[in-house]
Amino acid sequence: MGYSSIASAVSPATSSLPSLHFLRNPFSHSSFHHLPSSTSSTKPHISLFTTKFSAMDNPKTSSLKESPLGIDEETEQQYALHSNLLQQFTAISSIDKAWIFKSRTDSSQGMMFSVSQPNLLANNKRKLILSSTVTKRSDGSVTLQYAPFPVEVSGVSAIVPSPSGSKLLIVRNPESDGPSRFEIWSNSYLEREFHVPQSKHASVYTDGWFEGISWNSDETLIAYVAEEPSPSKPTFNDLGYKKSGSDDKDSKSWKGQGDWEEDWGETYAGKRQPALFVINIASGEVQAVKGIDKSLSVGQVVWAPSSEGSEQYLVFVGWSFETRKLGIKYCYNRPCSIYVVKAPHESKTKENEIDSTENAQALNLTQTISSAFLPRFSPDGKFLVFLSARSSVDSGAHSATNSLHRIDWPKDLKFHQSAKVHDVIPVVLCAEDDGFPGLYFSSFLSDPWLSDGHTLVIPSVWHSSQVLLSVNVLSGQVKRITPVDSNFSWSLLTLHGNNIFAVSSSPVDVPQVKYGTFVEKEAGNNEWSWSDVSNPIYKFSDKVSSLLSSLTFSVMKISVKDASENSTKGSSKPYEAIFVSSKTKKTDTCDPLIAVLHGGPHSVSLSSFSKSQAFLASIGYSLLIVNYRGSLGFGEEALQSLPGKIGSQDVNDVLNAIDHVIELGLASPSKIAVLGGSHGGFLTTHLIGQAPEKFVAAAARNPVCNLALMVGTTDIPDWCFVETYGTNGRDRITEAPSAEDLTIFYSKSPIAHISKVKTPTIFLLGAQDLRVPISTGLQFARALKEKEVPVKVIVFPNDVHGIERPQSDFESFLSIAAWFNKYCK
Ligand SMILES: CC(=O)N[C@@H](C)C(=O)N[C@@H](C)C(=O)O
Numbered sequence: 001m002g003y004s005s006i007a008s009a010v011s012p013a014t015s016s017l018p019s020l021h022f023l024r025n026p027f028s029h030s031s032f033h034h035l036p037s038s039t040s041s042t043k044p045h046i047s048l049f050t051t052k053f054s055a056m057d058n059p060k061t062s063s064l065k066e067s068p069l070g071i072d073e074e075t076e077q078q079y080a081l082h083s084n085l086l087q088q089f090t091a092i093s094s095i096d097k098a099w100i101f102k103s104r105t106d107s108s109q110g111m112m113f114s115v116s117q118p119n120l121l122a123n124n125k126r127k128l129i130l131s132s133t134v135t136k137r138s139d140g141s142v143t144l145q146y147a148p149f150p151v152e153v154s155g156v157s158a159i160v161p162s163p164s165g166s167k168l169l170i171v172r173n174p175e176s177d178g179p180s181r182f183e184i185w186s187n188s189y190l191e192r193e194f195h196v197p198q199s200k201h202a203s204v205y206t207d208g209w210f211e212g213i214s215w216n217s218d219e220t221l222i223a224y225v226a227e228e229p230s231p232s233k234p235t236f237n238d239l240g241y242k243k244s245g246s247d248d249k250d251s252k253s254w255k256g257q258g259d260w261e262e263d264w265g266e267t268y269a270g271k272r273q274p275a276l277f278v279i280n281i282a283s284g285e286v287q288a289v290k291g292i293d294k295s296l297s298v299g300q301v302v303w304a305p306s307s308e309g310s311e312q313y314l315v316f317v318g319w320s321f322e323t324r325k326l327g328i329k330y331c332y333n334r335p336c337s338i339y340v341v342k343a344p345h346e347s348k349t350k351e352n353e354i355d356s357t358e359n360a361q362a363l364n365l366t367q368t369i370s371s372a373f374l375p376r377f378s379p380d381g382k383f384l385v386f387l388s389a390r391s392s393v394d395s396g397a398h399s400a401t402n403s404l405h406r407i408d409w410p411k412d413l414k415f416h417q418s419a420k421v422h423d424v425i426p427v428v429l430c431a432e433d434d435g436f437p438g439l440y441f442s443s444f445l446s447d448p449w450l451s452d453g454h455t456l457v458i459p460s461v462w463h464s465s466q467v468l469l470s471v472n473v474l475s476g477q478v479k480r481i482t483p484v485d486s487n488f489s490w491s492l493l494t495l496h497g498n499n500i501f502a503v504s505s506s507p508v509d510v511p512q513v514k515y516g517t518f519v520e521k522e523a524g525n526n527e528w529s530w531s532d533v534s535n536p537i538y539k540f541s542d543k544v545s546s547l548l549s550s551l552t553f554s555v556m557k558i559s560v561k562d563a564s565e566n567s568t569k570g571s572s573k574p575y576e577a578i579f580v581s582s583k584t585k586k587t588d589t590c591d592p593l594i595a596v597l598h599g600g601p602h603s604v605s606l607s608s609f610s611k612s613q614a615f616l617a618s619i620g621y622s623l624l625i626v627n628y629r630g631s632l633g634f635g636e637e638a639l640q641s642l643p644g645k646i647g648s649q650d651v652n653d654v655l656n657a658i659d660h661v662i663e664l665g666l667a668s669p670s671k672i673a674v675l676g677g678s679h680g681g682f683l684t685t686h687l688i689g690q691a692p693e694k695f696v697a698a699a700a701r702n703p704v705c706n707l708a709l710m711v712g713t714t715d716i717p718d719w720c721f722v723e724t725y726g727t728n729g730r731d732r733i734t735e736a737p738s739a740e741d742l743t744i745f746y747s748k749s750p751i752a753h754i755s756k757v758k759t760p761t762i763f764l765l766g767a768q769d770l771r772v773p774i775s776t777g778l779q780f781a782r783a784l785k786e787k788e789v790p791v792k793v794i795v796f797p798n799d800v801h802g803i804e805r806p807q808s809d810f811e812s813f814l815s816i817a818a819w820f821n822k823y824c825k
Pocket residue numbers: 001002003005329330331398598599600601603677678679680704719771772801802
């Protein structure tokens with residue numbers, strides 16, 4: 001999710017740990033240094049309006065001096081004042097993943113942590129691996145002994161241990177048109193290395209959505225998802241067209257562009273056709289899986305259980321589309337199904353070629369449900385469990401409450417399209433006060449099972465926190481297994497048997513690794529017990545530590561103001577806001593307040609650690625992070641109350657939450673700023689138009705300011721219809737909106753209120769954003785400038801919707817701090 005809606009797990013860290021670059025270890029490659037696609041450019045950002053209008057203000061209202069650098073003196077001072085602190089926050093590492101391996105001895109096991117840390121200078125993320133040994137003490141607790149140093153891994157796109165833990169697959173994706181590299185490591189040596197050329201396939205998907213990399217049970221084959229080779233392009237030379245078939249490159253010919261093909265939109269630029277492949281790790285032979293209709297994009301592949309001598313099958317998710325591919329990032333409303341297909345096997349034909357075509361048509365196992373993804377087999381292979389976003393598909397909302405399902409797997413491998421789909425956890429419409437609000441998650445561990453073989457452990461959003469749940473997939477019983485009295489957020493790292501490693505954090509507490517185990521009490525009264533274990537990277541700056549210890553947070557319930565007789569029960573229940581403030585009240589006056597608004601709108605701000613928010617709180621702001629109705633984690637009725645009412649219900653929920661803290665004496669009405677991205681930017685720019693007296697400063701990151709402009713240029717025009725009209729809007733979706741549609745889009749947009757805006761506003765815009773194209777933010781900023789409202793715009797030329805590249809993120813929050821300090825202190 002974007003815009004810190006779900007902050008990543010982060011650990012205390014130090015930037016002074018040595019990084020070892022071994023020439024030949026599993027994670028480094030001497031000749032190939034992979035950078036995430038978004039990190040390759042070092043071009044400076046373009047700050048619009050910097051010459052004529054100084055770095056920020058309108059010329060008529062500002063008397064700021066312009067420095068030769070194009071930065072005014074005040075901004076320079078602010079940058080100098082806060083940049084070092086922001087760097088210290090930026091340097092805090094995140095614990096991204098962990099793997100636990102089979103026992104070395106009865107009491108100890110090997111474990112590996114993957115940790116990342118932004119590298120501002122290189123504008124990429126440093127990835128580190130730290131090994132450790134877990135030792136179980138007689139009292140049931142564990143200790144972790146880490147290797148003395150982490151190892152930096154570069155150029156690695158995916159790390160996937162084999163089921164037995166005796167082999168490790170390392171995938172290195174090409175930067176441009178080189179091959180994809182597969183390395184198979186065994187203990188400490190490289191067993192095999194294969195280079196798969198672009199003519200076979202382009203990059204392997206490691207995006208967390210289409211991604212699926214799966215070892216078969218005897219560890220001889222790996223199934224994975226990769227981009228199909230690009231379609232051939234016409235070649236021309238000085239005589240005209242060069243007939244196809246000749247791939248020769250010479251200086252006298254050139255490649256044309258060929259037909260344009262739709263891709264999957266935001267963050268998937270150029271990704272058109274994820275397809276299935278299997279590599280044999282003895283021979284390096286790569287086969288495309290046959291029998292899958294070309295109209296399907298596929299992902300999330302796993303091997304079906306197999307017995308010796310029987311055929312092997314693959315289970316995967318397929319996404320189809322009608323006339324165009326609509327953006328898929330953050331959009332769970334794209335219909336998808338689970339399929340089964342025979343895995344390719346090598347049988348020699350007359351011509352001695354590998355043939356894997358017979359009887360190979362993929363079968364859709366979930367035709368009765370509009371969405372089925374994240375397939376996982378039970379350890380005994382008797383059933384297949386999957387998640388469904390059918391509420392989202394059926395309503396058109398981009399994300400909604402999920403449900404969990406089960407199919408019994410046929411022993412005789414005779415598959416039926418009409419396989420019975422059992423409901424394990426249905427969609428929760430309206431939760432009892434402290435009851436389970438429904439399932440909200442979109443990724444699983446590859447092996448999420450407790451030792452009984454039928455209980456899953458999953459993370460899920462529960463109001464403003466992420467908790468861990470156990471789900472018995474036979475009985476449908478759901479239990480919250482992280483402490484009920486904790487309002488921290490938890491994420492799952494790995495589990496083994498009934499032992500869980502997780503990370504827990506809060507807005508004012510850096511992530512802490514936790515160990516959880518199942519304590520068997522009297523019959524039927526088993527409990528989970530949680531303890532702290534040492535963090536993989538444990539040192540961070542004393543300054544950050546002391547600033548964080550001066551902060552506190554609470555989760556507030558806010559009563560709904562506009563509930564009517566027609567409102568559903570779920571939409572009349574209180575929503576929540578996370579309030580972060582200084583522990584000590586220094587004077588009679590309150591600290592200035594920033595209302596922080598997530599995007600989506602069907603996303604959530606979690607009670608987890610976010611570096612940028614902690615930085616703003618540390619420099620003297622209280623934060624009110626509002627989970628307005630429509631957010632994930634509060635049941636389906638509350639979520640579905642928003643589509644059709646954007647720009648009013650959500651705006652009023654935020655104003656109501658702000659009034660709540662003012663009434664409690666926690667904020668001063670004259671010192672309120674607002675900050676949000678995407679739909680949170682829609683709210684930010686709406687609020688300064690609809691409540692112009694309320695806000696003294698605003699910051700909008702890739703904001704939706706004009707739906708009438710966005711609808712024709714975004715990768716998700718359907719979103720504009722559904723959020724504007726509600727579920728009925730699905731019938732109006734078209735590439736050619738009518739004049740009536742455009743009028744309604746305009747009237748529901750922040751731009752409709754522009755004449756009232758007077759709040760100084762900073763805009764942070766990613767020029768590569770396909771979701772909310774830069775034109776909508778620029779139009780609003782230019783209109784404000786025309787009205788002589790103080791405006792600053794920073795455009796990040798190589799950033800997409802999330803503006804997450806380290807230098808862009810750093811400059812964004814430093815500039816937001818400077819802007820707020822100028823107008824809101
Ligand atoms: C579905 C979607 O991407 N909506 C955008 C307008 C938005 O608000 N995006 C969220 C997810 C974000 O935080 O970027």
